[in-house]
Amino acid sequence: MGEVNYTVYQKFRFLLLLFIVTITSIIMFVTATITLFHAKNVYLLYIARPCIWIIFKIYGLRIRVHNKENKSKEQCIYISNHRSSLDFFCIGTLGLKNTRYFISGENKKYWPLRLIGMSVGFFFIPNQGFPKERTLCFKKAEKVLRKTGDSVFLTPEGHKQPRYKLEKFNRGAFHMAANLKIPISPFYIHVPEHVNMGKGMQAKSGIIDIFFLKQISPINWEVKDIDIHKADVHKIFLDFEKNINETVSKL
DSSP: OOOOOOOOOOHHHHHHHHHHHHHHHHHHHHHHTTTTOOHHHHHHIIIIIHHHHHHHHHEEEEEEOOGGGGGGGGSSSSEOOOOOOOHHHHHHTTTOTTEEEEGGGGGGGSSHHHHHHHTTTTTEEETTTTTHHHHHHHHHHHHHHHHHEEEEEEEETOOSSSSOOOOOOHHHHHHHHHHHOOEEEEEEOOTTTTTTTTTSSSSOOOEEEEEEEBBBBTTTOOOGHHHHHHHHHHHHHHHHHHHHHHHTOOO
């Protein structure tokens, strides 16, 4: 594939996005330091979230959230599909209170994301090539969640790709659910193909739909049956995805 040539406007818009994210990360970290890191909801809802809405305005993007009645009101494990770089921003608009986030450890090299992570308690997870380190990360997360009662978000698909269909799920989220016995709250992010920026940062304007699916109880799950439960949840997402275009067309 040839090199992508961006217009001056696209470059300016991307630089503006980087500037907003950088300023937001500094404000969040300074505020977190002053408040001794005891007000995650404030940092996310009143600093990060408004900045994300500004970014969406710049890019001409709009979010529609559906089936809010399925959104968990208790400690849970939020999971979603992972379509593009936009997901990070989409999830930030949802206002998930008392929630921590798994994010690829590769993002630690981007200091604004590292500052945000330090402010709200990201779990920077190693990639698939480091299984022992990943296991330790999940064990640490379970310990933190038991102590704090926080919810957590992660995507079972792992690394983002410019995806237009659901990929296989990893086991981590389901292993945590079986150990912690807290419900899984799934939601599906529909990013239209013309909007999906994949790994890049040059989305076109459009509407992104987020659908909260029914909560899943792992109360009777056992770790030895993780692959069965993973397959069952994957099928829920697959079945929903089969009809996504028809569902969106009716909105």
